[in-house]
Amino acid sequence: MSSVRDFYDALAADYHLIFPDWDASMARQAAALDGVVRARLGAGPHKVLDCSCGIGTQAIGLAGIGHRVVGSDLSPVAAVRAAAEAAARGVGFPTAAADMRALPFRASVFDAVVCADNSLPHLLTADDLRTALAGMRRVLREDGLLLLSVRDYDAIRAARPSSTPPQVATTARGRVVTFQLWRWHEDGERYDLEHFQLVPDGNDWEVRVRRTAYWALPRGQLTDAVADAGFTDVSWHEPEGSGFYQPVLTARRT
Numbered sequence: 001m002s003s004v005r006d007f008y009d010a011l012a013a014d015y016h017l018i019f020p021d022w023d024a025s026m027a028r029q030a031a032a033l034d035g036v037v038r039a040r041l042g043a044g045p046h047k048v049l050d051c052s053c054g055i056g057t058q059a060i061g062l063a064g065i066g067h068r069v070v071g072s073d074l075s076p077v078a079a080v081r082a083a084a085e086a087a088a089r090g091v092g093f094p095t096a097a098a099d100m101r102a103l104p105f106r107a108s109v110f111d112a113v114v115c116a117d118n119s120l121p122h123l124l125t126a127d128d129l130r131t132a133l134a135g136m137r138r139v140l141r142e143d144g145l146l147l148l149s150v151r152d153y154d155a156i157r158a159a160r161p162s163s164t165p166p167q168v169a170t171t172a173r174g175r176v177v178t179f180q181l182w183r184w185h186e187d188g189e190r191y192d193l194e195h196f197q198l199v200p201d202g203n204d205w206e207v208r209v210r211r212t213a214y215w216a217l218p219r220g221q222l223t224d225a226v227a228d229a230g231f232t233d234v235s236w237h238e239p240e241g242s243g244f245y246q247p248v249l250t251a252r253r254t
């Protein structure tokens, strides 16, 4: 099993191929998150930390809307690419390689902290979760807003799927297919993941496989962890209401 950092370092150059149209996804996701932020903090613009920015899927869109964004991520390769992709779109912002369990920012400086697209469940223990949430709270200003998006693990734990549906991106080389195989641990809570990308190679396929693990945290458990970390006003926003494709948790630093 490779480390999470190795997984995302290796995936960074190909990450956009998970989406049929990455720019369209960025715009859609940022519009949805921006709606959630504005409904709670007002029109802004706001100072936003995306503490698992990856190659910038949410951060670039939020910067494009006008927020003052800082991006950080465990994967230095992804963080560098996020900065370059943002600059190429004329919305440059600073990024840093940083573990969300040890955020290298001063206390109380951000209006909002975003941790989106199932990044938090890469932490596999309650201790790591506690440390990360305490750090996110520390860098938020008084009354600042936490936004976490995660897979719907209540439904997923009930169904215990062993794979994800294929996603297809059209590239100059042809169609690239991405899917995942999951192997559940005996605890029924965590799973190992094999991330496949099939890349056309003439009449053949090049197969790129990367491996990592997740903790399928149910909502109740995540709600409790966020409340235990000292946040208040913890609430969940369904995709139908928020327009974001995953459930989003918001909470306030009060």
Ligand SMILES: C[S@@+](CC[C@H](N)C(=O)[O-])C[C@H]1O[C@@H](n2cnc3c(N)ncnc32)[C@H](O)[C@@H]1O
Binding pocket: 004, 005, 008, 051, 052, 053, 054, 055, 056, 057, 058, 072, 073, 074, 075, 078, 098, 099, 100, 101, 115, 116, 117, 118, 119, 120, 122, 123
């Ligand atoms: C599924 S990706 C989502 C990335 C980005 N939010 C996006 O949607 O493109 C999960 C991200 O979480 C980051 N990550 C995982 N564990 C982390 C940690 N301990 N600290 C900071 N980032 C972490 C990974 O490096 C990866 O970029």
